[in-house]
Amino acid sequence: MDRTEIAIAGGGVIGLTIALRLASAGREVTLIDPNPPGSGASYGNAGTLAHYAVAPVGTPAVLRDLPNLFLNPDSPLALRLAALPQLTPWLLRFVAQSGERAARRNAEAISSLLRTCLEDWRDVAAEAEAKAFFVSAGMLHLFPSHKALDASWSEAVGREHGVRQESLSAPEVRQLEPHLKAEGPGVFFPDAVHVTDPGKLMAHLAAAVEARGVRILRGRITAVDAGPPLRLSGDGVALAADRLVIAAGAFSKPLAAMAGDQVPLETERGYHIEFPMETPRLSRPVSPADVGFYMTPMEGRLRVAGTVELGGLKAPATRRRLDLLRRGAGRYFDGLGEPVDPWLGFRPSLPDSRPVIGPSSASANIIYAFGHGHLGLTLAAVTARLVTGLVNDQADPAALAPFSARRF
Numbered sequence: 167m168d169r170t171e172i173a174i175a176g177g178g179v180i181g182l183t184i185a186l187r188l189a190s191a192g193r194e195v196t197l198i199d200p201n202p203p204g205s206g207a208s209y210g211n212a213g214t215l216a217h218y219a220v221a222p223v224g225t226p227a228v229l230r231d232l233p234n235l236f237l238n239p240d241s242p243l244a245l246r247l248a249a250l251p252q253l254t255p256w257l258l259r260f261v262a263q264s265g266e267r268a269a270r271r272n273a274e275a276i277s278s279l280l281r282t283c284l285e286d287w288r289d290v291a292a293e294a295e296a297k298a299f300f301v302s303a304g305m306l307h308l309f310p311s312h313k314a315l316d317a318s319w320s321e322a323v324g325r326e327h328g329v330r331q332e333s334l335s336a337p338e339v340r341q342l343e344p345h346l347k348a349e350g351p352g353v354f355f356p357d358a359v360h361v362t363d364p365g366k367l368m369a370h371l372a373a374a375v376e377a378r379g380v381r382i383l384r385g386r387i388t389a390v391d392a393g394p395p396l397r398l399s400g401d402g403v404a405l406a407a408d409r410l411v412i413a414a415g416a417f418s419k420p421l422a423a424m425a426g427d428q429v430p431l432e433t434e435r436g437y438h439i440e441f442p443m444e445t446p447r448l449s450r451p452v453s454p455a456d457v458g459f460y461m462t463p464m465e466g467r468l469r470v471a472g473t474v475e476l477g478g479l480k481a482p483a484t485r486r487r488l489d490l491l492r493r494g495a496g497r498y499f500d501g502l503g504e505p506v507d508p509w510l511g512f513r514p515s516l517p518d519s520r521p522v523i524g525p526s527s528a529s530a531n532i533i534y535a536f537g538h539g540h541l542g543l544t545l546a547a548v549t550a551r552l553v554t555g556l557v558n559d560q561a562d563p564a565a566l567a568p569f570s571a572r573r574f
Contacts (some may be wrong), residue, residue, distance in 0.1 A: 170196040172557065173398055173407040175387050175421055176228035176414035177203035179543055180535055182371040183550035184291055184411055189378035190293055197375065198403060199385040200415075204368020207415060207488060207511040207542060210438050212471040213361040214305060214451050216533040217283050217546045218329045222272040223321035223474070223539065224264035232261070240384050240490055243459025246477030251561060253476055256319035257433045261516035261552065270323070272518045276541075277327040279521075279548050284359060286547035294374040299367040303450040305358035306334075306342065310350045310456050318455065321353055345447040347498050360451050363465045388426040392529045396448030409531045411553055414478065416512035418522075418536035426528030427571040431537055433479050434513040436485045439470035439495075440464075440500035457494045470495045470505070476515075483510040515539050523552055524561075533557070534571055 172188055177199030189195050197203065228243075235243040245253070254365065263272060291297045309315040315333070324331060332354045335341065339352040360369055376382060385402030395406045405424045412421045417433040446463035453550040459472030470491045473482060488508050490499045495502055516522070516537045533556050535549050555561040 167397070167404050167406050167540065169395070169406040170272055170381070171407070172409045173198060173396070173405055174411045174413055176412065176418070176536070177201070178206055178371075178413070178415050179208035179368065179371070179546040180415070180538065180549055181411070182368065182375060183534060183546040184296060184413060184553050185375045185380045186290060186371065186378065187550040187554045189375055191554060191558075193557065195388065196383055196405065196407070198383045198385055198387060198398070200384060202546070203382060203566070204365070204371040206314060206435065208368050209366055210366045210416070210436065210449065210471065210509045210511040211543050212438075212463045213364050213469065213493075214460060214544070215284060215287060215359040216305070216541060217280050217363070218305070218324055218331065219541060219544065220277045220280060220324045220327045220329060220360060221277060222263070222269055222271050222515065223287065224260050224272070224519065225269045225319045226264065226266050227317070227319045228265035239486060242472070242473050244475040244484070244487065246475065246484070248481070249477045251515055252478065253432060256430055260446065263367045263518040263563060268518070272520055273323045273327065275520050278565065278568070279545055280392065283544050283548050284357065284369045286551055287359070290547040294371055295373070296370050296545055297410055298368060299370065301359050301362060302359050304356045304450045305450055307338070307353040307355075308339065308350060308452060308454040309352060310353055312421065314456065315351050315353065327419050329355070332359055341391060343452065345499065346452065349498070350359065355482070356414050356450070360462055361543070366465070372532070382475055384567055387421060389462040390421065392532070394531065396461070396531060404547055406557045409533065409557060410444060411533045411535055413535040414538055415542065416453070418514060418534075420472055422522070422534060422571065425526035425532045427526055428574070429522060429537070429571055430517055430574055432476065432515050434515040434539065435475040435477055436471065436507045436511050436513050437473060437475070437483070437491060437493050438507070439488060440507045441495065441502045441505055442467050452498070454498070459491055459494055460500065461495060466496075468502075479512055483508065513539055513542070521545065521549070521550060522571050524566045524571065526571065548560045565572040
């Protein structure tokens, strides 16, 4: 059986940034994933570092509108009815976490991570020589009316947590983005950053970790023996390790169960389509708040990504969700042509929108780093710093308490 100091289960952006930080600190690291690094949700996301996204998915506004959100086929939130029996326990927890008090508590926890996310990414980008992938041009939220803007729980809680934002009239929105057919007001987040090509960034990070001696192992862990040492086995895996970091995104639930924790992790099925274009029609990501997707200018294309579909890991893509993105983009641009690269990926979703970061119940040598929902790219560098602190026995227990698996 091979041996490594630290094994990381999961080769998405979370696992890659953790591997980079640990390897740069001189640790021996093996990264394990059945798929090529960065090929899942880390590839297909909206490409935003959403430092402003303090609000959890479950809020009082969502709770009030939940029946309409689930019953309206064009809603930004959808539920596959075949998955309802499996999802019911999660949904009950989600409803409980969407009340005012719980949502504010969750926003406080999320905000504590977001405060340093841009700074942490600057450090990782410098370390990986990846600064060219990041653009500091801000981000724009669109609203159908001033009434909708004034009623936005997310914007209000962001202001309470010190997120810098500027309210814009409809003419000011059109001045900022002249090609955009926008009739309502907006909110501009001037400090936001986006990525020009998430797939290329992931490939660059994978090359950077390999250059630092990280071994990338294609395999799937199906059994964990707490040891010591830890013994990991499965398809293509037979490895002893001093420590294991579970960072497998939407596929982390069975691994956490092996480590002694029943975590209520479910899957948000996220979609994207792309419109090829030589000249970008946007200068920054734009998100219409009422339809729940992002339009992000990327290298040679406009990516339209988002919506939430609850329905597990196995069902095929839902054509209606892809059509929703296509029609939504057509509301804001003429002559986009036919979209290409329809994509479905899986986000790890927890009822309170807080990731799980910290040691397992079974062993301090098993560390969790999963469940980031819509904020995987945004919080990857923060999570890498926190996990490195845990490995070096320098973590702040009070700061990590809101993200413990024991909260469930």
